Structures are given as structure tokens and as C-alpha cells.
Amino acid sequence: DTGVSQDPRHKITKRGQNVTFRCDPISEHNRLYWYRQTLGQGPEFLTYFQNEAQLEKSRLLSDRFSAERPKGSFSTLEIQRTEQGDSAMYLCASSPESWFRSGANVLTFGAGSRLTVL
């Protein structure tokens, strides 16, 4: 397994355009998380899926943001009508259902997708 993959790694767009990020988690992981990280800050939780079900969404996730995980494998995060404040690193992470065997829900992160909105 190659770990958590995110695509694209970098995206530059103009304000008002739509962007979509893709995350491929570790294949045997059933939980998938999206975080946003801005400069000088820690990752901020956006949403998470257990299989294909989106179980929690942060208030940070405005109506312009939508995330899907249609078949319980890869996930997409779409931002509509981007704003300059959306510029950030979008991180995806996954974790296994059998987390209790390791004693805690350890997240495996991808390298992130950096968004710059001009």
C-alpha cells in the first residue's frame, strides 16, 4: 500500500472558480477525514466519513464546501465559488476500524493539497 494519496498537490485558481480535491485512503481504512491547515496553524477538522456515510461536519464547512465518498473508498472535497480566504492546505487522513487494537484512533495523513486563490 502506498499510503494516503492526494491530488492535485497544488492548485492555483481565480476567485469565484470551483475546485475539487481527491483523496485515496489506505485501502483497508474505513474512516476518512478532511482537515484544513493555514499558515502557522494546526490542522482544523472539516468532516469525516465512516465508509460512505458522512458522520460529522464542522461549522467551518460552509455551504460552498461539499465532500463525498460515494463507494466508501476515495473521497472528493469540492469548493464552489472560491474565495481568497479558502487558500490553505487541505489534508486528508484515514484510519482503520480496528483502531482499538493499537489502542487509539491513529490517523495516517496524505501530503496535502495546497490551494491558492488569487
Place this chain on the structure above:
Amino acid sequence: AQSVTQLGSHVSVSEGALVLLRCNYSSSVPPYLFWYVQYPNQGLQLLLKYTSAATLVKGINGFEAEFKKSETSFHLTKPSAHMSDAAEYFCAVSLHTGGFKTIFGAGTRLFVKA
């Protein structure tokens, strides 16, 4: 709700010196605590985790952390810093009641001087 506070956004040490990165947590129930490290242009990697077993937890690359309930702290230490330790370090807390959500601190950037 749980939260994490990391004291000091930047810490600078000399190579060979003790590394101490501070983390305090707030949680209404016994938490699970983590330290993650992030190298430039890479994702976060787990350094170590506390899961209510031993209070002194050893991680990778010679790092360790001690859970102190009375102080609500989970400070990260390493006896002797190496140049390769220069990175950003994040303390995190997770509750396994419902959401499995992990909350991260703002991070501490560690600089190591030769």
C-alpha cells in the same frame, strides 16, 4: 469539548541539547493524546500516542512524552536534539465517544542550531 494548547509557537535549541515542547489539554473525559510531526512539504506523521496504559510513552526517533493528569499536560521531550529533528510538532487529543474526531494544537516549530 476537548482542546489542546501548545505553549510556544517556536522553540530553538542547540544540537545535542534537551528538547522540551509543551502541551496542555482540556477534556471532560479521559482523553487519548498524540504527538505528530510535520516535515516541510509532507503530511503529518505519528510520533507517539497515549492510550491510558503507561503514563510515560516512548515514540520514534528518541522522543517521549509523559501524561500528567493533575497538570493536564502531555509534554514532548528528547534528551539530545539532532539537526534532523527540525520540523513542526503538533499535539492532538481525541475522544472515542461518538465522533472519533482528533483536535490539533496550533503547533510548535522546532529549530535546531549547529
